[in-house]
Amino acid sequence: xxxxxxxxxxxxxLGLLGEKWTLVILRDVFGGIRRFNDLIEYSGVPRQVLTNxxxxxxxxxxxxxxxxxxxGSRARPEYRLTEKGLDTYRILIALREWGDRYVAxxxxxxxxxxHRDCGAPVTLTVRCAEGHxxxxxxxxxxxxxxxxxxxxxxxxxxxx
Amino acid sequence: xxxxxxxxxxxxxLGLLGEKWTLVILRDVFGGIRRFNDLIEYSGVPRQVLTNxxxxxxxxxxxxxxxxxxxGSRARPEYRLTEKGLDTYRILIALREWGDRYVAxxxxxxxxxxHRDCGAPVTLTVRCAEGHxxxxxxxxxxxxxxxxxxxxxxxxxxxx
DNA sequence: AGGCTAAGTCCTCTTGACAGACTCAACAAG
DNA sequence: CTTGTTGAGTCTGTCAAGAGGACTTAGCCT
Numbered sequence: 189x190x191x192x193x194x195x196x197x198x199x200x201x202l203g204l205l206g207e208k209w210t211l212v213i214l215r216d217v218f219g220g221i222r223r224f225n226d227l228i229e230y231s232g233v234p235r236q237v238l239t240n241x242x243x244x245x246x247x248x249x250x251x252x253x254x255x256x257x258x259x260g261s262r263a264r265p266e267y268r269l270t271e272k273g274l275d276t277y278r279i280l281i282a283l284r285e286w287g288d289r290y291v292a293x294x295x296x297x298x299x300x301x302x303h304r305d306c307g308a309p310v311t312l313t314v315r316c317a318e319g320h321x322x323x324x325x326x327x328x329x330x331x332x333x334x335x336x337x338x339x340x341x342x343x344x345x346x347x348x
Numbered sequence: 349x350x351x352x353x354x355x356x357x358x359x360x361x362l363g364l365l366g367e368k369w370t371l372v373i374l375r376d377v378f379g380g381i382r383r384f385n386d387l388i389e390y391s392g393v394p395r396q397v398l399t400n401x402x403x404x405x406x407x408x409x410x411x412x413x414x415x416x417x418x419x420g421s422r423a424r425p426e427y428r429l430t431e432k433g434l435d436t437y438r439i440l441i442a443l444r445e446w447g448d449r450y451v452a453x454x455x456x457x458x459x460x461x462x463h464r465d466c467g468a469p470v471t472l473t474v475r476c477a478e479g480h481x482x483x484x485x486x487x488x489x490x491x492x493x494x495x496x497x498x499x500x501x502x503x504x505x506x507x508x
Numbered sequence: 509a510g511g512c513t514a515a516g517t518c519c520t521c522t523t524g525a526c527a528g529a530c531t532c533a534a535c536a537a538g
Numbered sequence: 539c540t541t542g543t544t545g546a547g548t549c550t551g552t553c554a555a556g557a558g559g560a561c562t563t564a565g566c567c568t
Contacts, residue, residue, distance in 0.1 A: 195458045197447025198375050198440060204451065205443075206368060208556080215358050219490050224515050234557050239516065262565040264514060272450055274485040278472055280358060281488070282442040283365075287357025290432055291364065296494030298355045303476035304487045312438055313473040316463035325434040327464045328441070330379050334456030368525080384546050394526050399547065422534040424545060
């Protein structure tokens with residue numbers, strides 16, 4: 189049971205999205221905020237960090253640099269989600285759901301995700317390929333998958 | 349459309365779980381790793397950081413400090429998930445799913461989540477309260493909810 | 509030419525990550 | 539009862555990253 193965590197999808201995803209401001213930026217881009225200064229204002233990200241994160245996100249193909257032009261101004265860049273970026277919405281919904289349950293103010297959640305077509309609130313459901321719906325985290329077990337790599341012998345001590 | 353992000357559930361959740369190593373630690377605790385030294389070995393977290401994160405997680409009620417005793421040794425602490433902690437599993441599954449899709453090695457995913465009762469792989473489904481299943485991120489829209497707070501007038505500039 | 513504005517860069521200060529050595533409290537062996 | 543061992547930390551020094559204010563740049567508009 190000694191599996192190397194180096195190629196874990198969770199770790200890798202966190203490597204891309206896990207830095208302090210990245211998901212906050214994505215949240216706001218999902219909310220339609222696409223311009224540098226607006227992002228600074230909304231997210232509260234320091235300029236330097238925003239520059240940095242945006243360029244990483246563009247490099248990784250999560251955002252794409254587009255351009256817009258307000259009449260009477262020069263063209264400026266604007267940042268939009270790619271497919272890869274749009275697909276992070278499940279992560280954001282999962283974070284919001286957990287937050288609503290455990291850290292929201294008594295007045296209720298400050299942000300809702302709604303279904304565009306019917307206006308009903310959106311939630312995540314955990315389900316297995318057999319169609320069973322899962323409500324208890326204890327019903328889920330983690331297992332090394334096909335891409336798992338045994339860790340080098342050296343580390344195989346200390347684990348009881 | 350000027351809503352203060354201060355009380356956003358996503359931001360707050362990230363405030364608790366968003367630091368560099370926190371979710372990696374939770375991933376491993378989900379995997380049954382519960383002891384200080386084992387966590388260091390598996391996660392690769394620096395000792396100091398682990399000390400720090402564990403104490404924050406315990407303070408926040410995400411982990412609980414239990415104790416175990418190997419025969420012939422003294423009692424030592426071990427860290428276990430509380431309900432609040434167990435409920436982060438959706439976040440971990442969302443991260444894994446995104447990672448499997450976009451950053452996994454060609455051999456396949458290194459970690460799978462399976463249904464304990466039937467062994468089938470577990471996935472997240474997005475669904476609205478009306479029962480519509482959602483497959484396209486563009487079908488989801490974010491809206492300020494009941495707890496949303498208008499931002500102070502000062503900031504209401506710059507937004508187009 | 510001079511001004512305005514969005515989008516950055518530059519610079520400094522502080523905070524946090526990281527690694528390796530050190531400490532501390534049982535228990536066990538001599 | 540002294541010494542060794544082991545797991546769980548703390549201490550210390552170095553170095554990268556975050557935070558935030560001042561400065562720069564490029565095009566459009568008087």
